Amino acid sequence: MTGDLWTAREITQQPAVWRTLAEHLAAGKARIDAFLAPLLARDDLRIVLTGAGTSAFAGEIIAPGLTRALRRRVDAVATTDLVSNPREHLAEDVPTLLVSFARSGDSPESLAAVRLADEVLSDAWHLVLTCNPDGQLYRTTNGDRSLALLMPEGTNDRAFAMTSSVTSMMLAALTVLGAGPDVPLLADVAAAALPDLAKRARVLAEEGADRFVYLGSGAFAGLARESALKLLELTAGRVVSYFESSLGFRHGPKSVLNDDTVAFVYLSNDRYTRQYDVDIARELRAALPDGHVITIGCRDDAEEETWSFPGLGHLPDATVAPVLLLAAQHVALATSRALGLDPDNPFPANEVNRVVQGVTIHALDE
Incomplete structure (x- = not known):
């Protein structure tokens, strides 16, 4: 275990x-x-x-x-x-x-x-x-x-x-800094979602996919990057993970896709931006096997969202990003477990460290 x-x-x-x-x-x-x-x-x-x-x-x-x-x-x-x-x-x-x-x-x-x-x-x-x-x-x-x-x-x-x-x-x-997130609301929605997220992530991990892609726009582009890193870290690199913006993915990075790829698309709360996220999700669904494209959002739209965090659709993307990140954290944890790894210490030989080592800071030349 x-x-x-x-x-x-x-x-x-x-x-x-x-x-x-x-x-x-x-x-x-x-x-x-x-x-x-x-x-x-x-x-x-x-x-x-x-x-x-x-x-x-x-x-x-x-x-x-x-x-x-x-x-x-x-x-x-x-x-x-x-x-x-x-x-x-x-x-x-x-x-x-x-x-x-x-x-x-x-x-x-x-x-x-x-x-x-x-x-x-x-x-x-x-x-x-x-x-x-x-x-x-x-x-x-x-x-x-x-x-x-x-x-x-x-x-x-x-x-x-x-x-x-x-x-x-x-x-x-x-x-x-004055962006004013409603932290108690975010906490309530996150707490309600956690049990279901754990179950969904466990089912997904048991399917054994070894290639994951995370996509998003604006704030969610950064969220995609952190999501991909979490999976890469907790699986000690045994699962390939990739990130890109929703629009940027077609410009070469789409080459990473194969029939075993699972793609996550974060759907923006902004109506204009969301259109681009939905477009790439639909395109991916036409290219990948059923169930291999998972959309994550807050607008409570059953047609567009596979995993939803209802009650947050009126908030800016940067504000809801910490809640959506819970999904990626659970996916990384469940995938690590499915591989028989120790998520607390996926690098027992210290190939990668919790606090980075080996960095030399050089003096700034005048």
């Missing part, structure tokens, strides 16, 4: 953790607003969302929603890109709020990104969202030009893969 105590627990605990998060953010609102409100009032402020791996994808998911809600420039730039090319990504020396997502806060790129922003920019500010009170990022970035917010206890996932950590940091960022 595989060991998956922590992975399963950390997926299931998310609705409860989100409710606790909302309470913590409400209690700290005065301190948070004192730091962020003057910055967000500046018309020339650039917001950069950064992190590595799943933490980078958190920024990709919520950046479109923040751009729309705040009507200002919000960029998602991975720390792995920012650290290797700081002068390119921070070329415009404008007032910048660097929002760092970090589960452990000990990844070398996360620490270097903060330092490099201060070196390259003349007016850098920092918002740190992390899950580890003992991490270097949390311990070293509270100051006049920085604010570090700690996610609720239990979000510093003990399992290998990021689950409750990433959804909590996403909701925290949306909340404090």
